[in-house]
Amino acid sequence: MIHYKNPLLVLGCVPEWEDKILLCRRAIEPRRGFWTVPAGFMENGETLQNAAARECYEEALARVEVGSLLAMASVTHAGQVHVMFRARMLTPEFGAGAESLEVGLYTEAEIPWADLAFPSGEFTLRKFYADRAAGREDYHFTELTRPLKS
Numbered sequence: 001m002i003h004y005k006n007p008l009l010v011l012g013c014v015p016e017w018e019d020k021i022l023l024c025r026r027a028i029e030p031r032r033g034f035w036t037v038p039a040g041f042m043e044n045g046e047t048l049q050n051a052a053a054r055e056c057y058e059e060a061l062a063r064v065e066v067g068s069l070l071a072m073a074s075v076t077h078a079g080q081v082h083v084m085f086r087a088r089m090l091t092p093e094f095g096a097g098a099e100s101l102e103v104g105l106y107t108e109a110e111i112p113w114a115d116l117a118f119p120s121g122e123f124t125l126r127k128f129y130a131d132r133a134a135g136r137e138d139y140h141f142t143e144l145t146r147p148l149k150s
Contacts, residue, residue, distance in 0.1 A: 010039055010083070011041075012056075013056055013064060013086065014085070014087060015062055020105035024099075035111075036117040060094045062093065063093075067088060068137045070140065072141050
């Protein structure tokens with residue numbers, strides 16, 4: 001018998017409403033109490049975009065239209081690939097899902113940069129704002145080989 005251990009896909013998005021983005025404060029480990037964009041593990045039978053939209057609803061009770069690809073991070077130490085999209089919130093309605101302590105809309109200046117949960121989230125947000133300032137929608141790739149410091 002051959003047993004393959006393959007990387008897991010984590011799908012998420014940067015939901016935008018007007019000039020603000022939606023962030024979630026994690027209610028689960030790892031990194032409980034830290035902030036992140038809505039994201040989670042892809043399920044069988046989903047497209048990448050469907051998974052990103054589902055995770056956004058599960059974590060932030062927000063309905064989104066998933067847009068263009070934003071960032072992909074190979075998180076080799078965790079055996080994961082993080083795929084992030086831009087997204088437009090369909091309404092300004094949101095709330096804390098079961099995996100979130102709180103959820104809020106933030107301008108770039110209000111983002112708790114020092115309290116972001118994961119390097120892939122910081123990479124994604126920095127690229128999101130750099131693209132927005134440049135008037136582009138590029139896609140970005142990175143490899144993250146280090147675990148987080150506690």
